[in-house]
Each structure stands twice: as structure tokens, then as C-alpha cells.
Amino acid sequence: MASLTGAAAVLLAFILAYSTALTIYRLFFHPLARFPGPRLAAATKWYEFYFDIIKSPGGQFFKELSRMHDVYGTSDAEHLIKQHIDELTDVFESYLGTNNPINLQTTFLAYTTDVLYHYMFDTDAGYQRDSGAAQQWRHSMDAVAQATPFLKQFPSLLSRVALIPLPMLIWVLKRIQPDVAGLLGTHQVGCPRVL
Numbered sequence: 001m002a003s004l005t006g007a008a009a010v011l012l013a014f015i016l017a018y019s020t021a022l023t024i025y026r027l028f029f030h031p032l033a034r035f036p037g038p039r040l041a042a043a044t045k046w047y048e049f050y051f052d053i054i055k056s057p058g059g060q061f062f063k064e065l066s067r068m069h070d071v072y073g074t075s076d077a078e079h080l081i082k083q084h085i086d087e088l089t090d091v092f093e094s095y096l097g098t099n100n101p102i103n104l105q106t107t108f109l110a111y112t113t114d115v116l117y118h119y120m121f122d123t124d125a126g127y128q129r130d131s132g133a134a135q136q137w138r139h140s141m142d143a144v145a146q147a148t149p150f151l152k153q154f155p156s157l158l159s160r161v162a163l164i165p166l167p168m169l170i171w172v173l174k175r176i177q178p179d180v181a182g183l184l185g186t187h188q189v190g191c192p193r194v195l
Contacts, residue, residue, distance in 0.1 A: 051063070110128045125137075
């Protein structure tokens with residue numbers, strides 16, 4: 001019986017230590033820790049659980065989220081997304097009253113890329129403002145999509161290609177696959193190398 005009590009005490013101590021470490025991580029080290037809002041909501045999912053399950057009639061966290069936006073404001077990410085939505089709106093408005101079709105795949109790819117590059121790399125890709133560059137970017141993405149099944153079969157090939165100096169790799173790719181070279185050129189200008 002004593003060994004069972006000892007095991008329960010060790011388990012309880014582990015759970016307490018883990019919960020404490022997780023709370024400290026969420027409050028101080030998690031990428032979202034700098035976002036404004038109630039510390040309890042940042043520390044645990046039980047805050048959301050309360051509004052969705054306990055508080056009558058249930059499923060009310062969306063209302064609490066709206067209230068928190070009113071109190072704490074929106075995050076930088078939300079502001080950034082709204083800024084790029086305004087650019088997307090401008091793109092759509094530029095087609096109003098014309099007989100020119102809009103390429104939705106390229107347009108939404110440009111929007112998504114602009115948001116991600118701005119948020120992740122603090123770089124203005126500017127594809128929404130430059131339809132020619134957006135089209136080239138789409139060709140680059142199509143080329144990568146075509147190469148992906150091949151590269152999945154030879155995963156070590158990609159790590160070996162990453163050893164080639166980027167300017168030399170771009171020079172070679174411009175001759176054999178210019179669309180992929182354009183993608184790597186983008187990464188050379190303002191973003192970390194992704195290979």
C-alpha cells in the first residue's frame with residue numbers, strides 16, 4: 001500500500017511540475033505570449049472550455065473573443081491581414097467595369113504570399129501590386145508542385161542541392177528550370193534560404 005501511495009505522490013508531483021512548466025512556457029516563451037489578453041486565457045484552454053461548455057447556454061467563447069477584441073484590440077497579425085485585404089480589394093476593384101477576366105488562382109496566391117512574407121519575413125513581396133510578378137510567382141509554385149513528387153522519392157537529393165552556393169544554383173536553374181530559379185531568387189533577396 002505504501003508503494004502505491006508513493007507512486008501516486010510521484011505521479012501527482014510530475015503532473016504539477018509539468019503543468020507549472022507548461023504555464024510558464026505559455027505565459028512567457030510561446031510565440032503568442034506577447035499578444036494582449038487575459039493571462040488565464042493564455043495559460044490554459046480551460047478559459048475557452050468555461051465559455052463553451054460551462055457557461056449557459058454553451059458555445060459562447062466566440063462572444064468572449066469579440067469582447068476581448070473590444071477590450072484589448074486586435075493583434076498585429078490581424079492588422080497585417082486587414083492591410084493586405086485592402087490591397088486585395090483594390091485588385092478586384094481595378095477589374096470592375098472592364099471586360100478583362102481576373103485570374104483568381106494567381107490573385108489569391110499573390111494575396112496569401114504577401115501576407116505570409118510580411119508576417120514571417122517582414123518583407124513586402126508586393127505581388128498584389130505587380131500582376132506580372134504575381135504570374136511569375138505562380139509559375140514558380142507550379143514548377144515546385146511538379147517537382148515535389150520526384151523530390152519525395154529522393155529526399156537526400158534536396159539536402160545535397162542545398163550545399164550548392166545559392167548564386168551558382170540559381171545560375172544553373174535559370175538554364176534548366178527558370179521558374180524554380182525565380183523562386184530561389186526571391187529567397188536570396190530578402191528571406192531565409194528554404195531548401
